[in-house]
Amino acid sequence: MRKPIYQPLLIYALLIFLALLVVIPLAAGALTAFKPQIIWISSPPTWNFVPTLENFEFVLIQRQNLLHLRNSLIVSTGSVTMALILGIPAAYALARFRFRGSKGLLQWLISLRMIPPIVVGLPFYVLFQTFDLRNNHFGLMLAYLTFLIPLVIWMMRGYFVEIPSAMEECAMVEGYTRLQALRKVVLPVIAPGIVATALLNFIFAWNEFFLALILGGRETSTLPVAAGTYVGRARVEWGNLFAINLIIMVPVIILTIFLRRQLTKGLALGLVD
């Protein structure tokens, strides 16, 4: 069956159209972040301007978003570190040991990803008031563990299944204990997987909005929450808004390009392997 000549052209046209639907809003928004204040609200939007960093300076220093950036970094790295420490051993055990209920346990762990944040958000709010964990970095990290630990287990199990168990068995025959074998033989092989898992989890924690909104406070609100305060104002400060938006988006876009091969595994294939 011969393909007509115009077919690839049509495919490219459609895909490029969809790509433009991504690139144009992002690029236009990014440019707005560099516009001087007087032309934020020119209508139609003008693209002829001298780029300035004043919006970034304003939001980071005057509007205290340096603090929110710091909060985002603390909460994301902290919660991801905790999730890795707790999740990696569990993922290892679920990949290597067959025991009664192991399959059910794995399915149950994966199903925790389905919990709507509102279901845990409400009780967290009440409990955190009791335990004085509201407006507290550690409290927010704990709340994030709800969705980060299942994700870590889900991803890391996939990486562990891929490397043959003969590796650590050989090491154990050579006289290593299981923990030594893990540290000296398995860890170096699995390291790229850990990095990918950490970064993907970082994206999820970094983007999280709902729990940060209800459990955070003045001192601990993260960047997405800070960006949310620009919504619904009578006069929206577009330049400032896009400056924050860009600070939220750029690290993630860089990580996405860097992680593009591992992304699928983290998001789906744990379920179908």
Next chain:
Amino acid sequence: MSTFSQLRFWFYRLTQKYTHWFFIAPALLTLLLVAIYPIVFSTGLSFFRVTFDSLQRPFVGLENFVYILTDDDYLKVFANTLLYVAVTVTGSFVLGFGVALLLRQITLGRNWLRVILIIPMTMAPMAVGLTWNWMLDPLFGLVNWFFTTVGLPIQTWLAQTATARAVVMLVDIWQWYPLVLLIMDAGLAALPRAPYEAARLEGASWWMIFRRITLPMLRPVILVALLLRTVDAFRTFDIVRVMTDGGPNLTTETLSLFLYRTAFNFNKLSRAGAGATIMLIVISIISALMFRYLYREVEQR
């Protein structure tokens, strides 16, 4: 053998036999604390009357459940959410699967196109909402600028009942079809070649190959994509909160947003708890059905 070394030996046997539990316990206990305990607590809460301004929490039985299930707004928002789930899941699935199929037809620039197309999915929904708010702004947005250029009237997209719902759903699809694309792309890449070559020798049409080979082999992957999209769409909060905040007139309100408001704006914490419990039950039933179907599929292979 001394008692001590007997004890050591016993301990050694114990650690050998239950090694896996030593590895799993920390994660499991943490999850019991941060996932299961809150759910139990929240369900318990919905049998009491709890507000922020009163320390008394009298037991009220099923009152909260009865109230919320007879609340017209809750039912309306539930229906809204179901419609939202149906439209955005279908939309993102069809578009994502379609683009995944198209991407396999080309070679030049495929990897770069794929990376660009999946970017929206990794963005914070908050940032997505803000970006589209600006794109759709009646005065300064690019969409209306485009409309005036081609001679169409300016629209206040997010303020009209007629357009707000459709626009929010479209933005949701824009953000999430990349997830389907990514999953289906991986699924397609993992398919064996042999059946295709056989079919081609038989002279099967493109449509026959798709219906009889691609679709059946992809079923587990399709189910995963649908499952993930469904549970995510069901709990939509961020995008709607940023773009319309549920308005105009509750047309775009989702369950999460409604329950958030019930708890934090109207100070009806336990009613929101009851609503959240019902929502959890519905999601659990949907995902349990899909899960069971999925594992039956996988085991049949």
